[in-house]
Amino acid sequence: MDVFDRLKAAAADDWQSYVDHEFVRQLGARTLPQAAFRTYLVQDYLFLIQFARAYALATYKSRTLADMRMAQAGLTAILDEMDLHVRLCGRWGLAPEDIETAPEHQATVAYTRFVLDCGAAGDLLDLHVALAPCVIGYAEIGRNLTPKGIDALGDHPYREWISEYAGEAYQDVAAAARRHLDDLAARAMTERRFTELAVLFGKASRLEASFWQMGLDVAER
């Protein structure tokens, strides 16, 4: 059991409420309203801006050149991902102006600033545990949504999004993030600290679940 699996086990209900959220189910079942997905896409872009800041914070807090280079690679990857995101938004009829001028939803503020504050107040391990539901969780969700592989998705309306996270490239990113968590834990995790980290992980998972809920709420109005 690696650290990530231990965190999931320790915060099982919170984790389940996130990875198995109604938004994810409907997305998998092709029934998610397009308005919900569009809302999510726009907020996810604003989310990525703050996530880039989180990786910059990780770079700043690094003690070794190796940690620094790894965090900087994460930062560069996110800034690149934002260009892809703009293209995906474009295919859903959202112009760059719509995205950048959209106000941040409370759910976006809550999760992103929580992560940044965990990182500012704590150390690299706190920061990466707070990031884990997003970075590693999306890989699990992508895998869950493709039990028969990506090709079986056929003309699934959310095929592009699902393949992104179910695909090998992203699965590798998540696997590397799990190993990095183990490495950080080997350096700085006592058992007492694990208990604190599990609370933090559960809280971050609930904030991610609220991020999905925001998409559904907007569509219902």
Place this chain on the structure above:
Amino acid sequence: MDVFDRLKAAAADDWQSYVDHEFVRQLGARTLPQAAFRTYLVQDYLFLIQFARAYALATYKSRTLADMRMAQAGLTAILDEMDLHVRLCGRWGLAPEDIETAPEHQATVAYTRFVLDCGAAGDLLDLHVALAPCVIGYAEIGRNLTPKGIDALGDHPYREWISEYAGEAYQDVAAAARRHLDDLAARAMTERRFTELAVLFGKASRLEASFWQMGLDVAER
């Protein structure tokens, strides 16, 4: 017009949505459900813990001993206020254990971490503008709720809370915070910067409005 009045004018709708929120109206009209008020009280305690951290951050970021002593006085005042808060909670049937073990609501996380992040990423002026809706806004709300003075409240169920913020001591705190904002602005506020600060102030006001809304939402369930 001091800086605070300029910020209010520039973000008038957001400000109004906060100081004139339905929660505040019902509280003034004695019709606010007790469940809503209790939810608010508990979350406000968790809120104060983060606000104490914000004043500690202001102390850390101070350039002059005068700024440092002022921020430290704010920090001490909040830590003292928390004891009062525990007593107020007690009168509403909430034991210290109920309060400290309560999970933070998303609205609490969103506003408090937003303020802390404004302060960590920006300077003292950013931090104090983000704090202003709370620190200065509560004085305005207290005044609005006592058009005929505190004595006219009679046996108002929320008399203790209203008098706290309508009272002279808190009005003085808010007046000092306004002067401090003017002083910080005289040092570091260009007109371009004012435009950015007004956006920040509007966002903080909306997050405060969502904090009231959280109380109503819980009571409705």
Place this chain on the structure above:
Amino acid sequence: MDVFDRLKAAAADDWQSYVDHEFVRQLGARTLPQAAFRTYLVQDYLFLIQFARAYALATYKSRTLADMRMAQAGLTAILDEMDLHVRLCGRWGLAPEDIETAPEHQATVAYTRFVLDCGAAGDLLDLHVALAPCVIGYAEIGRNLTPKGIDALGDHPYREWISEYAGEAYQDVAAAARRHLDDLAARAMTERRFTELAVLFGKASRLEASFWQMGLDVAER
């Protein structure tokens, strides 16, 4: 062996170069030039301003109310100590203006900003280990300089300074700081982390030794 003793043992040479520095020896032997002491006093005042910031940072980074209150007490104590310091300076013919307008020496910048950076980039344990040579070391130096007790100092020219740190009140402060270090270590210190902390502690001790050296260097010119 508590954590502090382990750190001392692991960085024995660096520690010795600090607590047994020529400045300290001359101070104990009554032969320290007054110019050296005056230079030290002024820089120590500038040092305390940054140390107050370090305790504010510790308050900001605290996870529990107990940690927060302890850090805030440290902050308040330092701000109070600064008033005492001004009085001590006065008895050495240094006016408040001389002190506050004095430029920070490189040795002052190096140690204080190193401590603040350890705290900003790391966690509370890093911060308190970086502070330890100062906070706990001064108690050891005070004790070393009073092998026959404070009364035996007689008309020692540096009696006031020595008694301050050899006195019971400061010895208690240092003892509490040692216990706090043990408590933080019980939460977050693995053996791998101890190795990193010992490096940090050795570096902080050398920077403290350079702070003494600065006093001697100025007197020699």
Place this chain on the structure above:
Amino acid sequence: MDVFDRLKAAAADDWQSYVDHEFVRQLGARTLPQAAFRTYLVQDYLFLIQFARAYALATYKSRTLADMRMAQAGLTAILDEMDLHVRLCGRWGLAPEDIETAPEHQATVAYTRFVLDCGAAGDLLDLHVALAPCVIGYAEIGRNLTPKGIDALGDHPYREWISEYAGEAYQDVAAAARRHLDDLAARAMTERRFTELAVLFGKASRLEASFWQMGLDVAER
């Protein structure tokens, strides 16, 4: 007069003590002892590690994607520069192990942590003003050392180092940094703030001068 020229004019003596330091003169006159240059090279590598952290901090503190991308480009450039640095060290007989295990000199700690603390406690403008003596100053020094152009250096023993900073690529980096400073100042610099920034700039320049002095001091021993 751009902001950088105004800062130089306001802190003229400090600036001169840095760009016209004896180390620079001897380097230009081919008389600088190799031991002084080697010491400098090793410490400059340790310096760059902290400077990479400063650009990561700038990325984290950015408000706009444009600022974020600019800071991230700076970060990437420094991490790349470190590889070049290792090669330059190699030509001076310094193995990577010599460099990475070298202890940081007090002068290195003082300037780098001062910059990082300016950035952590202040805003982007504070951070970039503290970085300016290094980023922009090296271009001025490079230009000063090549009054007849780079080709006229002939078989100058420090030709490689001088050409690096006198070369067009680095001159462009410095010109961009000056424009960025003007842009940040247009957003957030009042006249009162300029006075504070000039003090900060003077202090940073003196810490840079001490960094040169460290090289000479080591060679003299």
